[in-house]
Amino acid sequence: MSTSLLDQSSRTRKRNASERRFVRLGLGAIFLSLGFLAMLLIAIAGNGYGAFTQTRIDVAMTWDAESIAKAEKSIVKTAKYNGMIAKALRGQMEAAGIDPQMKDKELLQLVSSSAGAQLRDFVTATDATKGQFDFLASSRVDGYLKGRVTRASLAEDKNLSPAHLDLVDAMRAAGMVERRFNLDFIFGGDASESRPEAAGLGVSMVGSFYMVLVVLGCALPVGVAAAIYLQEFAPKNRLTDLIEVNIANLAAVPSIVFGILGLAVFIQFAHLPQSAPLVGGLVLTLMTLPRIIIPARAALGAVPPSIREAALGVGASKSQAVFHHVLPLSMPGILTGVIIGMAQALGETAPLLLIGMVGYIASNHPDGLISGFTDPNSAMPAQIYEWAKRADPAYIERAWGGIILLLAFLMAMNFVAIVLRRKFERRW
Amino acid sequence: MTFLLLTLIALLAFAATRMRSFQLVGGDSRLLHSRPRYYGSYGALLAFGPACLVLMCWSLLQPVVLSQITYAQLTTDHIAAAGSADLALTEIRRTANGAIEGSEAAQLLAARLTQLKAVGDTLKVAIVLVLSVLGAGVAWAQITPQMRARNRVERSVQWLLIAAASLAILTTLGIILSLLFNTIGFFRLHPATDFFFGLVWQPSFGGGSSLGVLPLLWGTLYISLIALAVAVPIGLMSAIYLSEYAGSRFRSTAKPLLEVLAGIPTIVYGLFALVTVGPFLLGVFGNDGLGWMAGGTAVITAGLVMGIMLIPFVSSLSDDIINAVPQSLRDGSLGLGATRSETIRQVVLPAALPGIVGAILLAASRAIGETMIVVLGAGAAARLSMNPFDAMTTVTAKIVSQLTGDSDFLSPEALVAFALGMTLFAITLALNVFALFIVRKYREQYE
Structure with missing residues (x-):
């Protein structure tokens, strides 16, 4: 056993090692808690920022007083308005060289079910016979643009089919579909369970x-x-x-x-x-x-x-x-x-x-x-x-x-x- | 409306009595006992105080008295038709509000109720206003230059302060009474032995539920235990490092950052458990991994997240306690040649132990009472199991589910929530009192 003061005895070395371990443990505890904080913040930011943009479909609509009067007389008014939207959407797609290849009812699955009511509110309050609308896309379409919905995940989904997604891709290329900042999320009200795209805080x-x-x-x-x-x-x-x-x-x-x-x-x-x-x-x-x-x-x-x-x-x-x-x-x-x-x-x-x-x-x-x-x-x-x-x-x-x-x-x-x-x- | 009028009268009384005090001494305020504004305040006080008190009591009591009167007028046929006396009362009340169109008997009583209410409201306004004017008049008549207006005003203000402070007692009393009455109501409908000793929690809305609290208590304790197992070592080690080793710069950045964790609302932790931690654990321990876990919501999920939530709570409490240990103890130990960690482990921690135990108990009481994390992260099934990967449920989660469901408010399935609340209140109260006692006693030791 060495007797020099500069050489540490094995007992001192052990004590010093345990001292270092203790310090590292303390530091580790702090960094672990800060790591939890970071994970939490990342989870919040990563999952939440998507809510601040929303996919919208631009549709130019024209209508005349006669079709409005007809729609207003019908019992399910928004259904008629939805029909008008589907027609306009189809016309616009064909003008852009996209062939929808689906029925109106399926085509409407691209748009939020609140679109008809939105159109009606506008039409009944104005004398104009045409207007440019940016309807909310349905939540599945929105999810597709945000990467939440894929073709595989739509296999058993009755709200949207992979064929729709091909359409969305073509419409995006034509500039009809776009993600925009979602003011309605900050200022709007809650929506029913089937329309997440319209819900706001x-x-x-x-x-x-x-x-x-x-x-x-x-x-x-x-x-x-x-x-x-x-x-x-x-x-x-x-x-x-x-x-x-x-x-x-x-x-x-x-x-x-x-x-x-x-x-x-x-x-x-x-x-x-x-x-x-x-x-x-x-x-x-x-x-x-x-x-x-x-x-x-x-x-x-x-x-x-x-x-x-x-x-x-x-x-x-x-x-x-x-x-x-x-x-x-x-x-x-x-x-x-x-x-x-x-x-x-x-x-x-x-x-x-x-x-x-x-x-x-x-x-x-x-x-x-x-x-x-x-x-x-x-x-x-x-x-x-x-x-x-x-x-x-x-x-x-x-x-x-x-x-x-x-x-x-x-x-x-x-x-x-x-x-x-x-x-x-x-x-x- | 009445209240605004009352305020107006009080303001007028203030101006009038203040002016009168001036007039009495011919404008020389030195001759008054108190400053003129105290005379004004005295007038306002007499105009406002008693009238306001009557207004409040009347508004509180009128609905109770009215429903008692209506109750006395109910015929047995009417009660039979509505199902129960309470339902009949509700029907009459809603008919009177115009919310529904009740039966003929209900309409008759509703008309009478509306009439009585109108009379009561008019009477209330009249009495309150008369009382207010009367109070102002009395103050006006009482004022003399020798009157000790300031002392009287200050004494009333004191009473107001006492009333505000006593609200704490009133709140506790309110909690205990509201829990107690509904709990007694529950035990009238459901055997207490089943509640306290039953091993099965199975509410069924058709009646014949098994409402044993033990599985819920077990879930609560298990989750709290896991939470403490996460929070106590991490929180304690953080506190030790921050108070004994860290330089002031590191301390001044790390400590506020840790406290951010404490400021995050529990709903955020709940969602974190549900969406992030649950699926992550499922990926590791689920069927794709080790195969121990069936779903994302489990005891371990809720416990882990709750542990994260409690870290800053444990660390800031233990930090205070460790700092309260006198420096002389440390100096003595270091002087004898102990290393810093030996000093901490063998001198500081034993000296701080009672305080730390108190802090852990407070954290345990927090964990037991925590609601949002377990509602979202722990699952809904009540079971007695040792497996931390099982979904279990807790007392708080069941309080929420029993009181937000569609069940009739007077059924045992809804009332059991109050018995659960009572259990929760009793446990946390006992823990808190004990913990506060330890912490306080310990603090005195070194002061």
Whole structure:
């Protein structure tokens, strides 16, 4: 055994090796978590970006008053309009030198089934006798352009056949079919289960907006008031202890339990309307309150006692010291907590399931301020869940797209919170 | 509308009483006990407070009283025709709203209900407005320069603050009561022994369901266990590295990035489990690979994704706890010649152990209460199995499916959700209280 200090004994070498192993393990754990984060973000971006473009088919239509009158008289009006679309489509294809080789009914499978209604809405509102339309392609055609649908996968599909795809290829070459940016996804409403191409997140976004308004309107004043009381006024007694224990526990109660509370109290007992953003907002308020009170108390506690003492010293009452001096100074910290709480509320899904915000097809924008609060609507995360449940893979793409929008909102809110903290935070 | 009027009266009362306080001292506000705006606030408070309280109570109680009155008027024939008294009431209510055209008896009662409601609404507005004006008048009459308006206003504000803080108690009470009443309702319809000790979960909407909670509890615990097995080692090692080894630059980038994982809504994790992780695991362990797994939704899928979700939760809690261990303990150990990892393993971690156990318990309570990941990732079949590649279901997933289904709200199949909620609430509450107790006790130790 060597006795030089420069040579490490085998025991030291072993200890040092174990030290290195430990460090590597720690570093590995961090990179593993960051790897999970990266995988998640890649999954979101890779699966979701497709929802922001949509395949459209350009069709130039001409019509006359007579055919419109005839279509309006028929019982199934959109069927007649669909027929007109098929005719125009066929004419346009033949002009471009493509031979469709299929019946009108099959040809119409290329176009979304909402096309007839779209044409009718336009035709009945105008005096013109021709127009250029960009109808939504059906979700299978859209999937083909996005690589989700292949000829092999259509073998047993009754909604589209491989022959259609040959047509789509020819139409693309002729410039009739194109993927465009999908504004309807951001601003439009949900569609029925068979028309994923027409579904959008806009209406549920409005629902989420009203819900967050309710949370802001209720949780901000109540949360700040509770925090002020507990931090500044509360005597040390049983009631205060009870309140504090309750707040700490409520912050950790599973969110779904708040959904049960909302169902039993707001809907079963108080008979508030089901699926309404008002009820959703109230449930989320109850859930968010403890998560607002805790940081608000920390912000109030961070204001040094010298401020209070100075105010009291020049003759302010205790209330005046708090409301005129401590509260304004702690406001940035409180608002940061409120915004983060609201961001959590915006992304929360489970309680909304129980008060009926899924299963409802949110296809129309609310028509006023009050109906925005009380009319049935969905919310962004609830809409995403609804889409994830539907069988069609086109809806899965939309669910991911919805997640991109949801995360964009959450990031914006967190960004505001960080800026607020950086800009106004004072170190004492 | 009434509320707006009330606000208007309160504003007028504010202006009037404030002006009066000025007039009483001839415009010299030094002679007043409080500043004029406190006199104004006092007026506004008396005009607004009691009237608002009455308005709220009345609005809450009126529907209850009205349905009690209607209930008393129901004839046995009518109840028999509608099926049950509650259904009859619903029919009458909806007829009164004009949503449906009910039977003749329902229409008669609906007309009476509408009439009573109109009377009640008018009476409410009248009483509230009179009360409000009266309050303003009282304040006006009470004002003298010696009156301690500020003290009175501040005391009322204090009560408001107390009320806001007490909302937490009220919420807990609301949760417990709403769970309790519906759970009792459930146990009236369904034997408690089957719920607590039944090994089969098989709701059938024709009646005669087996609603045993044990398979659900097993699924919940199994998934949580896998989640913790993922989250605890990774989260703990991350926390140790970040607090003991990492330089400040690495720490200030890695920590916020880790916290991004905590800020992602659970629906995103749910979809990640359903669309990405499930099919990936199926590719490895499914019929094309090892042949252990039948479908993408399984215990392992949900557990893995939930584990990822819990990593930042475990790591930030343990980070706080490890940082709370006094530096002197580390210095002592390093001074004796221990390496850093030996110090951590033999000194820091044992000192931080109670806190870390608390953090793990909090994470477990999170995992047990998590809903969206298991709804989307775990499957729907309730089974008692040891195989992590099987689909299983959890308490939370079944709460969702029982309450969002089409079943009648008063059937045992729907009410069981409240019993499940009660179970969930009891378990998480016990875990939380215990964990918070440990964490708090530990913190005091080194302060």
